[in-house]
Amino acid sequence: MSNTTQFDAIVIGSGITGGWAAKELTEKGLKTLVLERGRNVEHQKDYVNEFTPPWQAPNGGLPERDLDARDYPVQSKIERGAFGWANRQYWINDRENPYEQVKPFRWHRTDVLGGRSLTWGRQSYRWCEDDFLANARDGHGNDWPIRYADLAPWYAYVEKFIGVSGQPEGRKDFPDGEFLPPFAMTPVERALKQAIEAKWKDRCLTVGRVANLTQAHNGRAQCQSRAICNRGCSFGAYFSSLSSTLPAAQATGRLTVRTDSVVEAIDTDPATGKASAVRVIDSRTGERLTFKAKVIFVCASTFGTLQILLQSRSAAHPNGIGNHSDVLGRYLVDHAGAGGFAEIPGFMDTNYKGRRPTGIYMPRFRNLGGQDPDADFTRGYGFQGGAMRDDWTNTAAMSDDFGAGMKRNIARPGKWIAFLGAFCEQLPQAHNRVTLNDKVRGGFGLPQLSIDVAYGENERRMNLDAGKQAEAMLKAAGAQRVQLIPLRTIPGVSIHEMGGARMGRDPAESVLNGRNQVHGVPNLFVTDGSAMASSGTVNPSLTYMALTARAVDFAVAELKAGRL
Amino acid sequence: MTISKLQLFRRPTRDAKAGKEGVSRRDVLAALVAGGALAGVWNSAGAALMLDKAGAGAAANAGLDPAAMAVLDAAAQVIVPTTDTPGAREAGVPVFIDALVARWMTADEAKFFRDGLAALDLSARQRFKQGYAQCSPAQAAELMQELRANSPYGGRTFSLTDRILDPKSPFYLRLRDLVVLGYFISEQASSTELRYLPVPGKFEADLPMKTWPYQTVI
Ligand SMILES: Cc1cc2nc3c(=O)[nH]c(=O)nc-3n(C[C@H](O)[C@H](O)[C@H](O)COP(=O)(O)OP(=O)(O)OC[C@H]3O[C@@H](n4cnc5c(N)ncnc54)[C@H](O)[C@@H]3O)c2cc1C
Ligand code: SF4
Numbered sequence: 085m086s087n088t089t090q091f092d093a094i095v096i097g098s099g100i101t102g103g104w105a106a107k108e109l110t111e112k113g114l115k116t117l118v119l120e121r122g123r124n125v126e127h128q129k130d131y132v133n134e135f136t137p138p139w140q141a142p143n144g145g146l147p148e149r150d151l152d153a154r155d156y157p158v159q160s161k162i163e164r165g166a167f168g169w170a171n172r173q174y175w176i177n178d179r180e181n182p183y184e185q186v187k188p189f190r191w192h193r194t195d196v197l198g199g200r201s202l203t204w205g206r207q208s209y210r211w212c213e214d215d216f217l218a219n220a221r222d223g224h225g226n227d228w229p230i231r232y233a234d235l236a237p238w239y240a241y242v243e244k245f246i247g248v249s250g251q252p253e254g255r256k257d258f259p260d261g262e263f264l265p266p267f268a269m270t271p272v273e274r275a276l277k278q279a280i281e282a283k284w285k286d287r288c289l290t291v292g293r294v295a296n297l298t299q300a301h302n303g304r305a306q307c308q309s310r311a312i313c314n315r316g317c318s319f320g321a322y323f324s325s326l327s328s329t330l331p332a333a334q335a336t337g338r339l340t341v342r343t344d345s346v347v348e349a350i351d352t353d354p355a356t357g358k359a360s361a362v363r364v365i366d367s368r369t370g371e372r373l374t375f376k377a378k379v380i381f382v383c384a385s386t387f388g389t390l391q392i393l394l395q396s397r398s399a400a401h402p403n404g405i406g407n408h409s410d411v412l413g414r415y416l417v418d419h420a421g422a423g424g425f426a427e428i429p430g431f432m433d434t435n436y437k438g439r440r441p442t443g444i445y446m447p448r449f450r451n452l453g454g455q456d457p458d459a460d461f462t463r464g465y466g467f468q469g470g471a472m473r474d475d476w477t478n479t480a481a482m483s484d485d486f487g488a489g490m491k492r493n494i495a496r497p498g499k500w501i502a503f504l505g506a507f508c509e510q511l512p513q514a515h516n517r518v519t520l521n522d523k524v525r526g527g528f529g530l531p532q533l534s535i536d537v538a539y540g541e542n543e544r545r546m547n548l549d550a551g552k553q554a555e556a557m558l559k560a561a562g563a564q565r566v567q568l569i570p571l572r573t574i575p576g577v578s579i580h581e582m583g584g585a586r587m588g589r590d591p592a593e594s595v596l597n598g599r600n601q602v603h604g605v606p607n608l609f610v611t612d613g614s615a616m617a618s619s620g621t622v623n624p625s626l627t628y629m630a631l632t633a634r635a636v637d638f639a640v641a642e643l644k645a646g647r648l
Numbered sequence: 649m650t651i652s653k654l655q656l657f658r659r660p661t662r663d664a665k666a667g668k669e670g671v672s673r674r675d676v677l678a679a680l681v682a683g684g685a686l687a688g689v690w691n692s693a694g695a696a697l698m699l700d701k702a703g704a705g706a707a708a709n710a711g712l713d714p715a716a717m718a719v720l721d722a723a724a725q726v727i728v729p730t731t732d733t734p735g736a737r738e739a740g741v742p743v744f745i746d747a748l749v750a751r752w753m754t755a756d757e758a759k760f761f762r763d764g765l766a767a768l769d770l771s772a773r774q775r776f777k778q779g780y781a782q783c784s785p786a787q788a789a790e791l792m793q794e795l796r797a798n799s800p801y802g803g804r805t806f807s808l809t810d811r812i813l814d815p816k817s818p819f820y821l822r823l824r825d826l827v828v829l830g831y832f833i834s835e836q837a838s839s840t841e842l843r844y845l846p847v848p849g850k851f852e853a854d855l856p857m858k859t860w861p862y863q864t865v866i
Contacts, residue, residue: 135846137835137846137866138834138844139835143751143752144748146752146809149813267851267853268853271854306850308848308850309850310845310848432857433857433858434854434855434856435856435857435860435861436853436860436864437851437855438845438849438864439848439851439864440851440853475865476808477808477832478807480825480828480829480832484799486792486796486824487727491728491729491841494828494832495832495842496861497857497861497862
């Protein structure tokens with residue numbers, strides 16, 4: 085590929101949003117280049133540990149302490165076992181790619197084609213009407229330039245392609261989607277649902293809506309209920325760029341993918357004001373290359389995108405592209421949380437078979453449509469959790485026994501354990517921001533990204549409330565004793581980092597307009613989490629995908645009309 | 649149909665016997681989708697295989713000497729005895745732990761572990777005038793019970809891995825936890841005590857314990 089090759093479109097990043105941009109752009113007829121900093125990973129072939137059984141796990145699956153401390157000090161601290169021997173190869177090398185933590189922040193990221201679509205938890209929920217209204221209503225953050233109705237058809241469009249299993253619940257504050265059949269709930273989850281819904285009429289407990297296929301869909305196989313998804317799945321049974329969007333883009337014959345390509349900056353043409361080229365460092369050779377296109381989509385993940393935009397400095401954009409108002413890099417948000425788990429007595433004669441790759445969900449019930457009289461915080465949270473029988477990895481540590489009795493006890497399914505963990509909406513605030521530290525160099529000699537984000541008083545109060553509610557609900561279901569645990573107390577841990585290039589109506593207080601178009605740079609679009617003006621309470625990626633598909637639709641129409 | 653394809657899901661190994669099955673990844677996937685049997689694809693190449701981390705360098709520590717191995721072997725069998733299912737010995741647990749000592753433990757941890765085995769052996773010689781490995785099952789269990797009673801642990805309930813990683817865990821727990829870990833991840837335990845189901849096919853949420861009294865592991 086020569087570096088003068090002209091493309092119709094360039095997509096920066098191949099993760100959840102970049103894959104979608106590539107699919108939509110190519111399907112609409114544009115010759116598209118995807119630039120990905122990570123190395124190439126081939127669907128199926130490179131899921132090297134997918135079928136490694138426990139007895140072949142290196143060191144019995146115990147952490148490689150030296151390696152992790154040296155090369156993965158951030159990534160290895162990821163929660164819920166999402167990092168380990170089976171998929172270490174997907175995560176970024178922290179030593180080679182340092183960033184500055186003004187306050188503790190866990191930046192969890194991959195360094196492979198497909199981005200975090202390979203390792204994500206696949207929970208897929210729509211935002212509701214209220215989520216788009218919250219900023220305007222309580223004055224924290226700017227008004228969203230779009231409403232639920234703008235996104236609803238795009239949610240449907242995305243769901244139909246990726247395949248989301250779930251149970252329709254018919255609630256306005258928790259919109260249903262285009263669902264494949266839901267996974268089944270365990271008997272204790274059903275009992276939990278019954279107990280909670282009987283006591284609190286406004287609460288709803290449902291099985292997790294998840295981008296795992298409960299039946300064959302769009303040429304991909306049905307989920308086999310193994311729950312080892314983050315190793316990669318050769319069945320293509322969960323949504324990832326590698327299983328879904330990139331093959332669709334490839335099939336058009338208009339896709340070019342260039343991996344090992346670290347985007348440094350986007351140039352603008354002083355004459356037209358438009359984005360003219362993307363500057364790249366080849367991570368293997370150090371070679372610097374430039375690629376040109378008529379339209380550019382930045383999909384490098386919230387912080388990856390902010391880094392690129394901040395690095396794109398020119399006479400017209402001295403503080404980074406789109407940073408005319410000093411909003412770029414500000415109003416970062418994530419989801420804080422607290423949770424509780426408890427033993428639920430009884431049900432010892434029932435069990436389950438297989439490993440369900442999702443849990444349960446309870447949509448927000450606090451401060452919905454107004455302030456609850458007993459709430460000392462703004463906004464709310466949703467719960468995720470589940471009720472399963474304890475397994476040997478836990479029960480073995482609950483005793484110090486030995487002998488035949490111990491062997492038998494640990495091998496049998498343990499007690500029923502129920503867990504509820506909150507995802508609390510963080511308020512958008514200007515002081516939570518990222519900047520570039522030009523004095524300290526990170527990977528590829530580029531300035532280090534400096535992250536200065538913390539939770540505040542509102543998040544602290546909301547966490548307390550979430551803990552109390554979790555306890556009350558677990559008790560309602562028969563738990564005698566509930567153990568409350570702080571979750572997601574360090575920002576970044578939820579891996580729902582959002583904001584920094586937020587959408588808005590007013591260019592003075594936002595970076596993007598209601599079409600994810602950079603104010604003043606009409607052919608430059610940003611459609612990942614950095615576009616978010618607030619965080620809502622549900623997992624965000626489905627919304628990023630809907631925004632991406634919608635923005636491409638607009639961009640291509642504008643291009644064809646000669647306006648870009 | 650080549651070995652290199654097979655190695656996509658079998659780690660490279662120093663064991664020349666491993667990896668000879670002429671099965672391609674596509675065959676395996678086809679079998680999996682059809683719910684076909686997996687035996688033959690993953691028949692055990694021995695416990696040591698699981699420690700063969702691709703690209704791992706030479707052993708950090710020396711492994712256990714034959715005397716220490718004999719104590720470990722006897723102790724493992726006391727902790728997870730053979731019942732109607734295999735015990736730690738048949739599951740290759742001593743070999744697994746020996747390799748952990750050599751490649752995974754720090755030098756301090758390895759010394760702590762060797763010293764613990766030596767002390768256990770000494771207690772047998774003092775009480776029963778023979779090494780721990782020569783003791784009767786009842787004698788070996790008696791000494792193990794005593795070691796357990798004399799091993800206070802202030803930690804709370806952790807996951808097994810967390811407790812194995814806790815530097816404050818006393819020798820008894822370190823030994824016991826590694827035996828339990830090695831046993832329950834072994835191919836033998838995975839197919840007798842537990843049910844290793846690489847491809848369950850679907851999630852069945854509600855089964856009577858009578859028909860399915862197992863933990864499904866992967
Ligand atoms: C363990 C885990 C569980 C999660 N669970 C869920 C969940 O259940 N539901 C949910 O909605 N979300 C979940 N998430 C979050 C989800 O993964 C992200 O929201 C999503 O991947 C974001 O998509 P993206 O396209 O913005 O970024 P990514 O998917 O991260 O992709 C960004 C891509 O851009 C590339 N890139 C970055 N910088 C550059 C550069 N300078 N040049 C070139 N390329 C670059 C990266 O290498 C990467 O491939 C989870 C994440 C993790 C890690
Ligand atoms: S649980 Fe389903 S999606 Fe996940 S790895 Fe297994 S088959 Fe694939």
